[in-house]
Amino acid sequence: MSYFDSHIFHIFVFYPLIASLFITLIPTVDMASKLATAKFFSTAGLVVFFRVLFLYLNHQIPAELVLSLGSENLNINFTLFISKYNVFLYGATAALLAANCFMHEINDTKTNIHQVAPFLLAFFLYVCFGQKDLRVALPILSIANFLVYFMIGYTNKIRRGSTIFQMGVFLFSCDALALVLLQIPLNQINPAISIFFTMCLLTPGFARLCLPMLAPFTKKLLLNVDETEGPFIVIFQQLSGFIILILIKNELTEISASLLITISSITILGALYIAIVALLERKIKILPYYYLVYYSSMTTSLLLSTISDELWLISLVLFLTNLACFFFASRLASIIDRYSALSSNTIQLRGLCFISLTMFIGVPGLGMGTSLWTAIYSVFAFDIFALNVFFYIISATWILALILLSLAFILSMKQEDFYSETSTEKDTTYPPIKASMLSSPLFIAIVSWLIPLLIFYASHKGL
Amino acid sequence: MMKTSGIISLIIMATSLLVLMLEAISNKNAKILSEKPHLRLLTTGAIVFSLLFLCYALLDSGQFSKKPTLYVNDVSSIFLIINTLTAVFIGKKTLKIQTGEIYFLILASLALSIVTVSSPSLLIKMVTSTSWLVLMTTLAIRSAQGGKKAEIGLKMLFFTIIVMVIFLLALLCLSYANLPINLNLLPLKTALADPMGFCGLGMIALLGLAFSGAPPFHFAHIDCANGSNTAVSFLFLSNSFIQGCALLFQIRFIFIKSELNMSHESSMLAFVLILGFIILWIRALDQSKILRMVSYVATSVGPLFSLSMLFGGSVLLPKMIFLLAMYSFVTLTLLTLYGSLAYMSPINFIWQTWEDLSGFGKLNPWQTLTFLVALASIAGLPGTLGYFVKLSLIAPLKDNLLFSGAIFLSIAIGAACTMRVFVFAFSKHASSREKPDAIRPHMSIVAASLILIVLGFFPFVR
Numbered sequence: 074m075s076y077f078d079s080h081i082f083h084i085f086v087f088y089p090l091i092a093s094l095f096i097t098l099i100p101t102v103d104m105a106s107k108l109a110t111a112k113f114f115s116t117a118g119l120v121v122f123f124r125v126l127f128l129y130l131n132h133q134i135p136a137e138l139v140l141s142l143g144s145e146n147l148n149i150n151f152t153l154f155i156s157k158y159n160v161f162l163y164g165a166t167a168a169l170l171a172a173n174c175f176m177h178e179i180n181d182t183k184t185n186i187h188q189v190a191p192f193l194l195a196f197f198l199y200v201c202f203g204q205k206d207l208r209v210a211l212p213i214l215s216i217a218n219f220l221v222y223f224m225i226g227y228t229n230k231i232r233r234g235s236t237i238f239q240m241g242v243f244l245f246s247c248d249a250l251a252l253v254l255l256q257i258p259l260n261q262i263n264p265a266i267s268i269f270f271t272m273c274l275l276t277p278g279f280a281r282l283c284l285p286m287l288a289p290f291t292k293k294l295l296l297n298v299d300e301t302e303g304p305f306i307v308i309f310q311q312l313s314g315f316i317i318l319i320l321i322k323n324e325l326t327e328i329s330a331s332l333l334i335t336i337s338s339i340t341i342l343g344a345l346y347i348a349i350v351a352l353l354e355r356k357i358k359i360l361p362y363y364y365l366v367y368y369s370s371m372t373t374s375l376l377l378s379t380i381s382d383e384l385w386l387i388s389l390v391l392f393l394t395n396l397a398c399f400f401f402a403s404r405l406a407s408i409i410d411r412y413s414a415l416s417s418n419t420i421q422l423r424g425l426c427f428i429s430l431t432m433f434i435g436v437p438g439l440g441m442g443t444s445l446w447t448a449i450y451s452v453f454a455f456d457i458f459a460l461n462v463f464f465y466i467i468s469a470t471w472i473l474a475l476i477l478l479s480l481a482f483i484l485s486m487k488q489e490d491f492y493s494e495t496s497t498e499k500d501t502t503y504p505p506i507k508a509s510m511l512s513s514p515l516f517i518a519i520v521s522w523l524i525p526l527l528i529f530y531a532s533h534k535g536l
Numbered sequence: 537m538m539k540t541s542g543i544i545s546l547i548i549m550a551t552s553l554l555v556l557m558l559e560a561i562s563n564k565n566a567k568i569l570s571e572k573p574h575l576r577l578l579t580t581g582a583i584v585f586s587l588l589f590l591c592y593a594l595l596d597s598g599q600f601s602k603k604p605t606l607y608v609n610d611v612s613s614i615f616l617i618i619n620t621l622t623a624v625f626i627g628k629k630t631l632k633i634q635t636g637e638i639y640f641l642i643l644a645s646l647a648l649s650i651v652t653v654s655s656p657s658l659l660i661k662m663v664t665s666t667s668w669l670v671l672m673t674t675l676a677i678r679s680a681q682g683g684k685k686a687e688i689g690l691k692m693l694f695f696t697i698i699v700m701v702i703f704l705l706a707l708l709c710l711s712y713a714n715l716p717i718n719l720n721l722l723p724l725k726t727a728l729a730d731p732m733g734f735c736g737l738g739m740i741a742l743l744g745l746a747f748s749g750a751p752p753f754h755f756a757h758i759d760c761a762n763g764s765n766t767a768v769s770f771l772f773l774s775n776s777f778i779q780g781c782a783l784l785f786q787i788r789f790i791f792i793k794s795e796l797n798m799s800h801e802s803s804m805l806a807f808v809l810i811l812g813f814i815i816l817w818i819r820a821l822d823q824s825k826i827l828r829m830v831s832y833v834a835t836s837v838g839p840l841f842s843l844s845m846l847f848g849g850s851v852l853l854p855k856m857i858f859l860l861a862m863y864s865f866v867t868l869t870l871l872t873l874y875g876s877l878a879y880m881s882p883i884n885f886i887w888q889t890w891e892d893l894s895g896f897g898k899l900n901p902w903q904t905l906t907f908l909v910a911l912a913s914i915a916g917l918p919g920t921l922g923y924f925v926k927l928s929l930i931a932p933l934k935d936n937l938l939f940s941g942a943i944f945l946s947i948a949i950g951a952a953c954t955m956r957v958f959v960f961a962f963s964k965h966a967s968s969r970e971k972p973d974a975i976r977p978h979m980s981i982v983a984a985s986l987i988l989i990v991l992g993f994f995p996f997v998r
Binding site for chain 1: 898912917918919920923927931940943944947948952954955956958962964992994
């Protein structure tokens with residue numbers, strides 16, 4: 074093994090930190106250099122990830138990275154693990170960072186903190202993905218949220234203050250509760266309250282995944298994040314929530330029937346609530362967020378439906394495809410928003426908007442449809458719920474919620490002024506709609522195929 | 537070795553104090569420390585020499601790493617010196633009057649507080665602690681602004697009298713029971729079995745609670761921290777917490793050594809401290825004035841520190857490191873809190889409300905950031921040193937879910953408090969169009985806040 078390969082995991086974990094250092098050192102006025110540096114590091118990070126994945130699949134990379142410091146009396150070890158549970162989450166974060174740099178013009182950001190925040194948040198995620206113990210990961214994720222609050226606080230949204238306050242207090246309290254409970258040995262817990270205990274442990278994950286029943290701030294968060302930074306912030310929360318759920322699931326010895334019913338009810342009620350709200354509001358700009366929450370709820374339900382790893386890969390595929398489609402749709406929405414304010418190419422814009430949201434409605438083989446039907450097939454194939462009445466009710470409710478969301482989508486598209494900022498006057502100075510923008514739906518359609526193919530290929534290689 | 541070092545450092549400090557006192561008396565209004573470099577050298581040298589000598593003697597003893605609880609008084613003395621130096625450092629920025637008299641009072645208070653924590657005799661403790669309070673009252677009044685002087689003076693003197701009365705009662709009880717007034721010579725089983733002896737020790741515990749700032753037993757902490765100068769507030773709170781903790785530690789030590797079943801009494805002590813801690817946070821939440829809120833938050837460090845010292849523990853850390861971490865927590869959090877406040881001059885007035893803080897963070901990000909880190913750490917938000925300090929209590933107190941619930945509650949209230957400051961500082965628009973304050977906080981304050989965050993990433997409590 075070459076010297077580079079033996080240290081590749083170190084390089085991969087620490088490159089966001091080095092990138093933020095470089096971006097900070099570049100003078101504030103030189104925005105082009107900052108952007109170029111960000112693009113360089115994010116692309117390099119993605120390339121390094123593929124090398125890490127290749128080495129991991131061929132079992133040529135050490136499974137853990139130990140950072141140690143200490144003396145005679147005190148020895149501190151900080152260990153990062155790479156496993157089947159986190160390797161694709163690392164990849165998702167690297168891809169997200171790259172997409173964020175290429176799809177977002179850095180020169181309209183406000184401060185240096187805004188420019189380095191994605192890299193710092195990615196670094197925090199990398200460190201947390203590499204943990205096996207929630208007691209180590211959760212405090213890091215918790216304090217990293219201060220960056221998120223800072224970014225929300227800098228927007229011009231009217232209710233940003235109350236959003237930060239509610240979200241901050243709720244998340245810090247949930248995290249503290251989970252961490253305090255983790256200090257109490259499981260054998261001291263009365264079996265009668267074990268469901269409550271487990272639900273308290275799961276709450277930080279549910280809240281970050283924006284499940285409406287356990288994250289009262291969801292609506293405010295979705296409405297008060299900046300259009301350009303919002304998708305990254307929301308995906309950061311989603312990835313944090315997912316890793317928290319994985320870490321807790323790995324500590325559980327069993328998922329009882331009552332816990333399964335509780336989790337299923339919470340997720341499905343949340344999804345139904347989201348669908349009804351979308352139908353009543355009919356706001357096209359926020360629809361990608363609603364779809365995201367819907368599929369996140371479904372992922373959670375699948376992930377925690379059984380203690381074994383039968384549905385693990387399916388839920389991972391569903392989760393990552395969801396994130397890819399969401400990032401594409403929300404970013405496209407903000408770009409379309411900008412174009413529509415300048416031009417009158419409403420037919421093209423409507424077309425683009427329609428296609429981007431079509432990725433979510435579950436058309437087989439297109440966007441979420443590639444993962445959704447695989448998930449549905451797997452649930453039947455593995456017979457997780459023993460196909461009883463409860464299972465049929467749950468399935469019917471999931472489908473009903475998806476139909477309602479799709480109805481909300483069609484009704485929103487029918488509205489004349491689906492972007493309030495659309496100008497009726499023809500402006501001759503507007504920039505032309507780029508060909509890359511028109512072809513981007515094709516790109517994301519391919520990505521939605523690539524994600525399951527890559528993950529299933531890796532599982533065949535013994536992941 | 538310890539005794540020799542103590543005597544040497546005592547002689548050096550006494551000499552420097554004497555010189556400083558004579559200079560201060562002869563020329564009351566002169567800034568003798570800035571005008572006479574030889575005096576500055578003597579004073580600083582005496583303190584630094586004492587500090588180094590104490591550290592060396594402690595490390596040289598060999599037993600410190602094995603039985604660190606036996607050396608709590610020496611560690612307390614070291615941190616009393618560090619806190620005094622830190623107060624002088626903050627005072628250079630905030631104290632308007634920097635005459636020799638002020639520095640003499642600061643150094644005299646240091647000497648008295650060291651004697652208080654080191655001496656086992658209750659009589660000496662009574663004399664030195666009441667004298668320390670009188671000195672602190674003088675300092676607080678001298679540095680306070682406007683109409684706050686009378687209020688602070690009244691509260692502090694009331695506190696001094698109460699302390700003296702309780703000490704006298706404790707002495708009376710012990711004498712009535714025919715027990716010695718030296719805590720090291722106390723026959724443990726007899727003292728605790730005798731009702732009057734037990735009552736005397738209870739009085740000392742009460743004094744410990746009062747010095748630790750645990751409500752309802754504290755009498756002047758909030759007003760002194762609110763009204764007096766930032767440096768004096770820091771000095772008073774930090775050294776008062778250490779003295780209070782030393783008293784409580786001695787009582788707890790007696791409980792343990794007596795080999796009697798004192799679990800109820802210990803639980804009661806923990807309950808009082810944790811209750812006081814939560815009351816302080818609840819009071820902090822409903823304050824409309826910035827400095828008043830900061831005073832409540834800063835005072836809450838005392839009960840938390842005492843709780844951790846008495847009941848806390850860590851499986852992953854050696855006892856010695858844990859002990860030093862707890863003392864460092866007090867110094868670092870209060871330094872970050874009051875240090876950043878010293879650089880937040882536009883809001884550093886007692887009448888300023890939350891609305892005046894609107895947009896302050898956007899104009900002065902560094903000051904606000906360090907201030908928020910201090911708040912978050914005291915609140916015990918996950919990812920800060922304070923969080924591990926709070927978590928260190930759960931495992932030793934695991935039999936009682938009430939304590940775990942109380943710790944969670946304190947973090948939740950602390951989160952609300954911190955987020956309120958965050959929202960006002962970073963989310964709201966500035967109420968005035970003042971130019972941003974270009975002065976960044978001192979590197980040591982930024983470093984202290986960084987340590988509070990970085991140590992929060994290492995899970996030394998499990």
